Amino acid sequence: MFEKLNQISDRVFNRYVTVEKNIKAASNSFYDSYLDMVEELLKFLAISDNIELTARMTCGDILHNLEIKAFLSDDLLVDEYTYCKLCDYTLKINAHKHKMEKNIQIETVINYLRIFINVVNAFFAYKKTEKIQYDDNSIIEIFGVSEKENASLKAEMQKLKDELLSSGESGKMKETVIETYKNLLSQSEIDKLSLEDQNEELQRQISVLKDIKLSSMEEKLNKTIDLLLELKPAIVENRILTKAVGRKVGGMISGDTNIEKWIADEKDKEQI
Numbered sequence: 001m002f003e004k005l006n007q008i009s010d011r012v013f014n015r016y017v018t019v020e021k022n023i024k025a026a027s028n029s030f031y032d033s034y035l036d037m038v039e040e041l042l043k044f045l046a047i048s049d050n051i052e053l054t055a056r057m058t059c060g061d062i063l064h065n066l067e068i069k070a071f072l073s074d075d076l077l078v079d080e081y082t083y084c085k086l087c088d089y090t091l092k093i094n095a096h097k098h099k100m101e102k103n104i105q106i107e108t109v110i111n112y113l114r115i116f117i118n119v120v121n122a123f124f125a126y127k128k129t130e131k132i133q134y135d136d137n138s139i140i141e142i143f144g145v146s147e148k149e150n151a152s153l154k155a156e157m158q159k160l161k162d163e164l165l166s167s168g169e170s171g172k173m174k175e176t177v178i179e180t181y182k183n184l185l186s187q188s189e190i191d192k193l194s195l196e197d198q199n200e201e202l203q204r205q206i207s208v209l210k211d212i213k214l215s216s217m218e219e220k221l222n223k224t225i226d227l228l229l230e231l232k233p234a235i236v237e238n239r240i241l242t243k244a245v246g247r248k249v250g251g252m253i254s255g256d257t258n259i260e261k262w263i264a265d266e267k268d269k270e271q272i
Contacts, residue, residue: 002016015037023142046071072122
């Protein structure tokens, strides 16, 4: 849906990518990244209409620039409500920056993005280009998804660690494997990372732990196979003896007690 922002500029699209990451993380950094995205869009619009801006102009300064305001209302036909909301959101985000009071809510995210898309689609209409088909549900679906994934990954990693720790304590893990296990980042170290980086590191560690577990299982399987191969002659002999006795129970009642012959007959049937 938002890939179409590439048609405006890579910089605007990249700003949106950061916004989306913060939505997925349900992070308050959404507000700052949103303001950066709006500012990048306004700068692009200014360039497209040959409006000169100074390097030190903030998003609020650009919005109140008379030429920008006229371009938005007269050329792009951005309605007064959308324009006023952009100004209002800019003030609120700046207040958030200074007071750190604003906590992210899905309703706020949806409202902010609607206003942004109104301006974007006004530009696309001005250029006679297909508009972005914005859908609230697509935003609702990704809100906080990184946080949920983080909790799931942590639980999976802890389960694997507990299983391997148990194997290590019982002496079933090789020294090299134990060393690999020890070299993994601790949970306290992972917690220092951003949520996105945490999830990447957790996925990496889970992959390492699964490899260790698989290696341990393969080793156990090989030992089991070796043991079975060693026991095979005894197992075959027991099976033959059981079959021979089972088939000759009637003969025992009739007085036929030649057990050696029973076993020899059974071996002939088994072709041993």
